Amino acid sequence: MSSIHQALVDIVDGEHVSDRPEELYIYSFDLGTAEPHRPDYVVAPRTAVEVQEIMRLASREKVPVVPLGGGLSLAGLAVPVKGGILVDLKRMDSIIEVNEKGRYAVLECGVSQAQLTSYLAQRHPGLTHSEPGAPPTATIAGNVLIHGQGDLAQPYGFNSDQVNGLEVVVPTGEICRFGSCSLGASWFTCHPLPDVGLFSGWCGTTGIVTKIAIRLYPAKKIRGFGQFVVEDEELVPEIIHKITRTQMAEDVIAFSRAIPPFGMGLQHFTVNISADSEKELEFKQELIWDDTLGDYIARGSGGYLGFIRGLERPQISKTSDYKKGGGFEYVGSIMPVEKYPECYRRGREISERHGIPYTVTGRIVGVGHSMMFAWTYAFNRADPASIGHAREALHETDDLVMELGGVIWKPGLYGQRLIMAQLDPNTRALMRRLKDVLDPQGIMNPGNWEGL
Amino acid sequence: MYDLAFDEKKCLACPDPVCLARCRYMSIGQEEARQEILKIARGENSFVLRDCVTCYACEEYCPMGNHPLFLIAERQEASGLAPVPDPLIRRAVNLGVPFRGEPVVEEAGGDVINMAAFSELSCLVQGKLFEGMPLISDDGRKMFHYFCQLMYLHYARTSVIKERLPGVIATIMKHKPARVVCFHDECYGAYSSYCPSVGIEVPFTPVHFYEFLYERLLELKEMIRPIGSRVAYQRPCSSRLSPDKHRYVGEIFRLIGAREVEREFTGENALCCAGTIQGQKRPGSRKRAVELQRKNVEDMKRAGAEICVFNCPACFQTLSGLVAREGIRPVHMSDLCRVAIGERPKGWEAIE
Numbered sequence: 001m002s003s004i005h006q007a008l009v010d011i012v013d014g015e016h017v018s019d020r021p022e023e024l025y026i027y028s029f030d031l032g033t034a035e036p037h038r039p040d041y042v043v044a045p046r047t048a049v050e051v052q053e054i055m056r057l058a059s060r061e062k063v064p065v066v067p068l069g070g071g072l073s074l075a076g077l078a079v080p081v082k083g084g085i086l087v088d089l090k091r092m093d094s095i096i097e098v099n100e101k102g103r104y105a106v107l108e109c110g111v112s113q114a115q116l117t118s119y120l121a122q123r124h125p126g127l128t129h130s131e132p133g134a135p136p137t138a139t140i141a142g143n144v145l146i147h148g149q150g151d152l153a154q155p156y157g158f159n160s161d162q163v164n165g166l167e168v169v170v171p172t173g174e175i176c177r178f179g180s181c182s183l184g185a186s187w188f189t190c191h192p193l194p195d196v197g198l199f200s201g202w203c204g205t206t207g208i209v210t211k212i213a214i215r216l217y218p219a220k221k222i223r224g225f226g227q228f229v230v231e232d233e234e235l236v237p238e239i240i241h242k243i244t245r246t247q248m249a250e251d252v253i254a255f256s257r258a259i260p261p262f263g264m265g266l267q268h269f270t271v272n273i274s275a276d277s278e279k280e281l282e283f284k285q286e287l288i289w290d291d292t293l294g295d296y297i298a299r300g301s302g303g304y305l306g307f308i309r310g311l312e313r314p315q316i317s318k319t320s321d322y323k324k325g326g327g328f329e330y331v332g333s334i335m336p337v338e339k340y341p342e343c344y345r346r347g348r349e350i351s352e353r354h355g356i357p358y359t360v361t362g363r364i365v366g367v368g369h370s371m372m373f374a375w376t377y378a379f380n381r382a383d384p385a386s387i388g389h390a391r392e393a394l395h396e397t398d399d400l401v402m403e404l405g406g407v408i409w410k411p412g413l414y415g416q417r418l419i420m421a422q423l424d425p426n427t428r429a430l431m432r433r434l435k436d437v438l439d440p441q442g443i444m445n446p447g448n449w450e451g452l
Numbered sequence: 453m454y455d456l457a458f459d460e461k462k463c464l465a466c467p468d469p470v471c472l473a474r475c476r477y478m479s480i481g482q483e484e485a486r487q488e489i490l491k492i493a494r495g496e497n498s499f500v501l502r503d504c505v506t507c508y509a510c511e512e513y514c515p516m517g518n519h520p521l522f523l524i525a526e527r528q529e530a531s532g533l534a535p536v537p538d539p540l541i542r543r544a545v546n547l548g549v550p551f552r553g554e555p556v557v558e559e560a561g562g563d564v565i566n567m568a569a570f571s572e573l574s575c576l577v578q579g580k581l582f583e584g585m586p587l588i589s590d591d592g593r594k595m596f597h598y599f600c601q602l603m604y605l606h607y608a609r610t611s612v613i614k615e616r617l618p619g620v621i622a623t624i625m626k627h628k629p630a631r632v633v634c635f636h637d638e639c640y641g642a643y644s645s646y647c648p649s650v651g652i653e654v655p656f657t658p659v660h661f662y663e664f665l666y667e668r669l670l671e672l673k674e675m676i677r678p679i680g681s682r683v684a685y686q687r688p689c690s691s692r693l694s695p696d697k698h699r700y701v702g703e704i705f706r707l708i709g710a711r712e713v714e715r716e717f718t719g720e721n722a723l724c725c726a727g728t729i730q731g732q733k734r735p736g737s738r739k740r741a742v743e744l745q746r747k748n749v750e751d752m753k754r755a756g757a758e759i760c761v762f763n764c765p766a767c768f769q770t771l772s773g774l775v776a777r778e779g780i781r782p783v784h785m786s787d788l789c790r791v792a793i794g795e796r797p798k799g800w801e802a803i804e
Contacts (some may be wrong), residue, residue, distance in 0.1 A: 059611055229539040262546035266539055282742065289738050296537075297733055303540035304731050309773055 006059055007274060008043045008085070016044040016091070027068070027086050032329035033379070033391045034076025034412060039066065048167060048175055048210040055208065056173040058085055064446045065171070068203045069142030070112065072134055074329045075412035077146070077241050081447035085119035089139070090143045096122050096211070099186070103216045104127070104164045106187045109141040109209050116140055118397045120219070128152075128219035130159055140284045141212045145200050145385050146410040147334070149372050151272060151313060152217055153253040153365045154244065159214070160200045164190050167202060168199055171439040179213065179425035182216050186203035198438065199369045203443040206438045210257070220274035223250070225312065227305035228269040228293060233341040235301065236267050236362075240337050242292045244368040248284040250274050253363040253433075254371075255345055257319075258357035267344070272311065325380025329390060331397040332409035337364065339404050347375040350396050354389040372409060416449055429452055454650040455616045458523045460493045462516040471510040471520045476723065478503050483561050489520055492527050500524060501533045505605045506723045506731065508692035511645070519649045521692075525605045534608035535732045548599050549614065553568075555594035557626040561662045563659070564588045564629045569599040570638045570765050575798045576786045577635065581668045582674070597623045600642035602690065606728045608649075617642065617652055624656065633664045637763055641693030646685020661763065662700035665789055669707050675793040676747045683756035683788070684780070685712065686748075686771060687722035688764030695720075698729050701761075704785065708792035713755035723748040727770035749774050 029036035064084025105124030114136030141174035165179030253270035275281035296302025351358035410413040463588035472485035589598035634640035643658035728740035
């Protein structure tokens with residue numbers, strides 16, 4: 001047994017540390033197309049203090065540390081490209097506090113989307129969080145840290161905009177708090193000093209978030225979605241502009257896909273609407289479908305498909321059924337809404353060139369301030385050629401994002417290189433200095449944001 | 453290739469031109485109705501082409517056996533006056549295109565039940581009533597090979613119906629059925645009414661689902677325990693294509709001891725589910741649909757209905773939530789019949 005393995009056992013216990021090949025194999029890949037790499041050790045701490053000790057050990061031994069939440073980024077962000085200690089945070093799954101009146105929750109970093117959703121439904125049915133279309137095992141903290149967005153993105157922005165506070169173990173071993181909690185107060189606001197961009201979007205290269213406070217929102221008694229469809233993709237930005245102006249929707253998504261074929265070439269919108277009464281619901285529906293989109297319907301260029309009660313969260317993982325072999329990965333981007341038509345056309349071209357049924361999705365973030373636009377590519381996990389096609393398509397799409405003036409969302413290594421190449425030199429230098437201050441040994445998720 | 457046999461002379465000779473005059477969605481006098489349908493038959497413009505909500509009821513009202521709705525739909529297509537926006541038409545037309553391979557055909561050599569585009573509702577044809585009846589189109593991936601296409605009357609695309617329906621009939625014939633029991637009214641209407649009207653040959657005998665149910669219930673009469681509940685029936689638009697079969701609704705209710713409530717919107721005066729209306733181009737269509745649905749369900753409630761009985765899955769999808777919120781249980785006719793013979797259909801336990 002190596003000294004590092006023994007040290008990890010001493011920090012947690014023998015049950016939650018492993019260097020066995022079969023377990024290292026499981027942690028060597030994610031579900032996307034990233035090349036697999038095995039860690040040297042896997043450890044599953046239970047407390048922030050254990051994380052702190054692991055971090056001190058790694059710093060002392062100059063061993064890489066790779067934090068893992070749900071492992072569902074698909075971009076290879078938790079694949080340990082330089083080996084080291086993989087820190088699986090799923091055991092840190094306590095819901096510490098839900099403040100009903102203050103509408104926030106304090107969570108450990110391993111709490112999953114499904115866990116919080118069911119907890120709120122059972123104990124605080126008047127509250128909800130902005131739940132992404134990710135699988136239910138995705139963690140709240142992981143999603144926040146990659147700037148994820150959920151089904152309340154339209155009114156409240158990215159999930160990283162909805163943070164009230166963080167507890168972080170930095171690579172040098174200190175446990176730091178950000179937000180009102182840093183004053184010893186409750187976790188009701190991210191002020192006076194928010195995390196100033198030290199942890200979100202850094203792909204786990206600046207520290208391990210061990211606690212997070214997120215905002216909660218009123219869960220109305222009736223929640224459902226209406227659908228609208230147009231043929232002309234050029235109409236999408238103006239329709240989004242009009243819908244968001246009503247400020248009546250919870251979630252607005254535009255999408256187009258080749259499968260099932262009836263939707264091919266059409267642009268669909270799903271608009272989530274919630275209400276506490278039938279009167280409120282009808283008022284909102286009238287404002288959106290009749291007053292705002294009525295002209296498109298009367299002209300025949302837009303069609304209303306009806307309203308269905310109950311939420312159906314977008315699961316782009318369904319596209320994994322498009323090809324035998326069940327694989328899929330997507331490029332996400334943060335884009336100006338006005339780019340939707342070009343994103344659709346160019347993405348469709350890339351898909352068709354690689355023989356992949358196209359799927360594009362744009363979720364509106366903020367009141368039309370931007371959208372998270374994603375191009376999804378299915379592949380056959382058992383067919384290297386199919387994986388290769390998907391990987392090429394993904395890289396071409398990363399290039400496209402930059403060409404169109406967008407920002408690659410949760411970039412993998414290829415996308416990170418593209419961003420760094422285009423980044424303002426002064427900004428890049430500042431990021432480098434921040435990284436050096438926070439992680440002087442360069443142990444955190446090496447390979448990511450490398451060469452700043 | 454297939455031409456609608458619409459006889460203008462019948463309209464000229466019609467003693468009681470109520471086809472459009474009785475329309476629940478347009479206000480037209482009797483003589484005006486005659487003039488408008490004649491204008492449409494002659495290829496002239498008519499406000500009816502813009503205002504028709506395609507509820508199918510004129511097919512039932514016409515006393516001369518002409519086909520006013522089929523004619524209106526053809527002329528709407530020819531004039532570019534489809535009642536719904538273009539993206540909905542494109543989406544709907546694409547919907548009926550099979551895309552997941554060819555169906556596996558097993559020869560039946562007897563009667564079959566055709567689930568058509570409702571393979572996923574095979575749970576509604578289980579139990580003793582359906583014993584010994586093979587299903588065709590029970591694979592959701594292949595169901596559009598059996599889709600009767602008549603839905604396109606709502607979309608002013610009779611050309612699509614005529615283009616595809618002969619192929620659908622050929623697929624059904626590969627099963628070598630004796631009689632084809634049509635799970636959905638619309639299929640029965642397609643084969644018994646639409647096909648003859650345009651000259652598409654139907655080489656099998658279509659059987660209305662309710663006629664089949666009624667016959668089977670008679671065979672199992674000893675098992676029937678009267679339901680006793682007060683029921684309202686949501687008549688689907690496609691039932692207007694086979695008004696002679698609508699009587700089976702009452703016959704079945706009597707046989708199973710369900711008490712049909714006295715309603716304003718029943719029989720020939722039934723209101724459609726408004727699922728089609730909500731998406732139409734005419735300004736205010738969504739709100740109009742909401743209002744129609746409210747009136748319809750209020751009528752059921754006022755009459756004291758405990759159960760709303762459906763045949764059409766589209767009506768069920770459109771109205772079931774609304775009736776349930778008003779305390780009326782939405783039930784498919786076949787499930788109601790199964791309950792009457794002592795069976796417990798899927799999901800029934802959860803609401804008992």
